[in-house]
Amino acid sequence: MxxxxxxxxxxxxxxxxxxxxxxxxxxxxxxxxxxxxxxxxxxxxxxxxxxxxxxxxxxxxxxxxxxxxxxxxxxxxxxxxxxxxxxxxxxxxxxxxxxxxxxxxxxxxxxxxxxxxxxxxxxxxxxxxxxxxxxxxxxxxxxxxxxxxxxxxxxxxxxxxxxxxxxxxxxxxxxxxxxxxxxxxxxxxxxxxxxTSGSTGRPKGVRLDHGNWLYEAQALSDLDEELRGQGWELxxxxxxxxxxxxxxxxxxxxxxxxxxxxxxxxxxDGRVDKIVDNLAIVRPTFMAAAPRIFEKVYNRVVMQAKEAGGAKYRIFTWAVGVGDKVARLKEEGKEPTGALALQHKVADRLVFSKLRARFGDRLKFFISGSAPLAPEIGRFFHGAGIIILEGYGLTETSAGSFLNRPGDIRFGTVGLPMPGTEVKIAEDGEILLRGGGVMRGYHNMSGATEEVLNEDGWFATGDIGVLEDGKLRITDRKKELIKTSGGKYVAPQGIESRFKALCPYVSNLVVHGDRRAYCVALVALDPEAIATWAEENGLGALDYAGLTGDPKVRAMVQEAIDALNLTLPRHETVKKFAILPNDLTVEGGEITPSLKMRRRAVEAKYQEILDGMYEDSVRTL
Known part of the structure; x- marks a missing residue:
């Protein structure tokens, strides 16, 4: 180790x-x-x-x-x-x-x-x-x-x-x-x-001992020492x-x-509604968060730019384009030069410096975990000079198993293993981990530990992924992979995170299509974002439920679905969608307290709506 x-x-x-x-x-x-x-x-x-x-x-x-x-x-x-x-x-x-x-x-x-x-x-x-x-x-x-x-x-x-x-x-x-x-x-x-807050069945008590936490703390210390040698300070x-x-x-x-x-x-301070206000008070140098927080900030920035309209919005979209080019260069280990470097300085002065000011003036980086971060959103922040280090781990691995390193970020991956953690990919694509962070077993569940943890200490994560230059790219949950009736596999998480970068007025997209002829989606609107959009589009008198049924709202979502489909292979495209009458919530049982979607619970709750989108096709059982 x-x-x-x-x-x-x-x-x-x-x-x-x-x-x-x-x-x-x-x-x-x-x-x-x-x-x-x-x-x-x-x-x-x-x-x-x-x-x-x-x-x-x-x-x-x-x-x-x-x-x-x-x-x-x-x-x-x-x-x-x-x-x-x-x-x-x-x-x-x-x-x-x-x-x-x-x-x-x-x-x-x-x-x-x-x-x-x-x-x-x-x-x-x-x-x-x-x-x-x-x-x-x-x-x-x-x-x-x-x-x-x-x-x-x-x-x-x-x-x-x-x-x-x-x-x-x-x-x-x-x-x-x-x-x-x-x-x-x-x-x-x-x-x-x-x-663990699983989507179905009895929750499992994960046993983590002092050695697990000592490993995590020491791995972070070792990583810091490694990065200092490269000129970075974690x-x-x-x-x-x-x-x-x-x-x-x-x-x-x-x-x-x-x-x-x-x-x-x-x-x-655990009050989520105080995060933005507290950033100005606390002025942190770093903060860990779930992707939903970055999505909300991104959505708000995009909406405010659209509200400003005219020249300001054109400047904003130009700056975002410049930032994306810079972020992609940095992913390759390069820095912008010439005209691009000059454009980035202008974009920074006009747009990005104002965004950074929202997070206080001392921020070094964010850490993102618990769910996938859309690469487009990661690049947006990176181009603006805000580093997001996406990481990966599970309750069963004491959280910290992988982390993107400052100066070596590749969006869409969760980076390299933490010091002392080993990884290999099984024949079926499942990610296997071994190291000091792996749990000692499940509590009071005979046989459950042996199902995921073998005698050699390899833990089966239930996630599917690939290694690219040592960096781990997670493609989906093993149990959430969709297999259409045509035999094609679809990984819904990547599609869902990509869509949220295309449509700032949506909180969640649920792609469905297992054993079906094609993929469809359930769309949950973001209450705050859609209310702002409604005011701008002459629909301010409608409440949330009224907006979900309005043709203008549907047309706006359809435009984003069309843009999404252009990026997908034909068997992954979303053929139909339905806008849900309310957002997904923790209280409603559709979201876990750590802001992950309970896919099976959502599908069960809205089974009738899903079935309705397949009325003109034969369902394969």
Whole structure:
């Protein structure tokens, strides 16, 4: 595994080492809403202050009976208390089970019961109510600790402050206890149980131990050392991360442990509707995000340019064309010269500098993961001087398996393996991975681990891909490949991501055609984008539902479908489409909390609409 051996024995060991090295430096900044109606303020925690808060919470958990590898669940959005609770669980010797706050009460109860969690951290009264409703289904839970809210009369629900007070008392009685607990945690101890949000069937609890996270943190450190030798700097203690990703998701957890290894400042705020505003406040040097965030920014920029119209829109489209040429040159390892370099300087002054200003003035790069990023969108940002490093990994591989390197970006690929990760492509095209990030197995699922992880340590990802000069290009999910009744294979993800770059008014395209004569699509409009378009096109009086049935809207989508089809082989072209009456949502069960589409759920929900697009053809079963 090369240089990926970690100098630490566990995540808590890495944490206390970071505190020893960076004690008085600021570790976190986070918003604190003002209940009087005044603007919210941002508070900070140094590494030493973080250690003190984590210590009291960890000793409080110890007082409640949390012992080695005992599971504790966290049902909350991304916020400073999530991080403190997670570190406290790990420092007490326990393991964290993650639950999305959008989970239904029965789903949350299933995860808590299956994981065997004995303590649950709940964000607020809404999350507590789910647990109270399902209390009979989670008899193993001895305490619920609420972040925002009051404790219960019977003592089952206590506040975070009450848990901290328990720990403070324990620390007073035994000042050396925290160090003993941290020292007892070993690399092969369970650290995290993350339940995959699959499109169908029972969610699987993925077992990740401290060694998995130590590998990820060390691989990042090794990569940084490798890049410095090439004149690039990835992450340093002086960097500022803006962390809004769901910490219930493996991508968010990766960014969390990376901070412990490097020591940079993290601004924590999981409110998605605050991302744009917070960028100006936080002024991050880097941020990780799902492609949907970049799509939304791209869509908004394109719409605003169209609204300006006339000369401004012509300048914008010219600048985008120039930027695309520059981005393609850079993919080949070249820099623009002559007339193109001069044009790019003009485009930068007139258009791109204004776009960069939206992200603060310190941004080094974005990291994109969890779903494919359309190459066209990647090149748009790259041409504008905004680097997006697309990466790849799964819950079962601790998230970080591949990453495009600065200075060696090829859009449409997820780059090279992280140090210590091996890759090979199976005969059927499936991507196989081996390395320190691969999970130790599924929880309470006999036989499921052996189906995907062989004796030699190779993990079958379920993704189809190819290697191009060592860089991995993912073509689709193995289970999502479409085979038409004519025997032709279609990879829907690539088509869908390409379409979103062509039509800024659409949030999702769902290509369908398995065992059918041809491909069709379901189109979900972006509520914000289509409302702006409607105002510009004399349809401002119509609500979302009204717009989905309007001929002008259909003609606009048809134009984009036609443009898409020009780029596709005949068997992949979209012959018909239907505009859905509402957007796909997490609440509706069509999107996972990490913003991935649940294809099977969407197809089942809109089966009648799909069938209607094949009424003039014979369906092959």
């Amino acid at each position: 090369g240089n990926t051996a970690s100098p630490f024995s566990s995540v808590p060991d890495m944490f206390v080492s970071r505190v020893a090295e960076s004690g008085d430096a600021t570790a976190f900044t986070y918003p604190v809403p003002d209940t009087t109606g005044a603007p919210e303020t941002w508070e900070t925690l140094t590494w030493s202050q973080t250690r003190d808060r984590v210590r009291d919470l960890a000793l409080g958990l110890h007082s409640l009976g949390v012992t080695s590898q005992a599971r504790c669940a966290i049902a909350a959005g991304t916020r400073i208390e999530w991080i403190l609770a997670d570190l406290a669980i790990l420092c007490a010797g326990g393991a964290s089970t993650t639950i999305y706050p959008s989970s239904t009460a029965p789903d949350a109860a299933y995860i808590i019961a299956d994981s065997g969690s004995m303590v649950v951290f709940a964000e607020n009264a809404e999350q507590v109510a789910k647990l109270v409703d399902q209390r009979a289904q989670i008899p193993g839970v001895s305490k619920v600790v609420v972040f925002d809210g009051e404790g219960g009369e019977d003592g089952w629900v206590i506040t975070l402050d009450e848990l901290s007070a328990l720990g403070a008392k324990a620390h007073e009685e035994r000042p050396d206890l925290f160090g003993e607990l941290v020292g007892s945690v070993e690399s092969d101890h369970l650290a995290t149980l993350i339940y 992450l340093t203690p002086q960097d500022v991360q803006y962390l809004w990703l769901p910490l219930s998701h493996v991508f968010g957890k990766l960014m969390q442990v990376s901070q412990l290894r490097v020591g940079f400042l993290t601004a924590v």
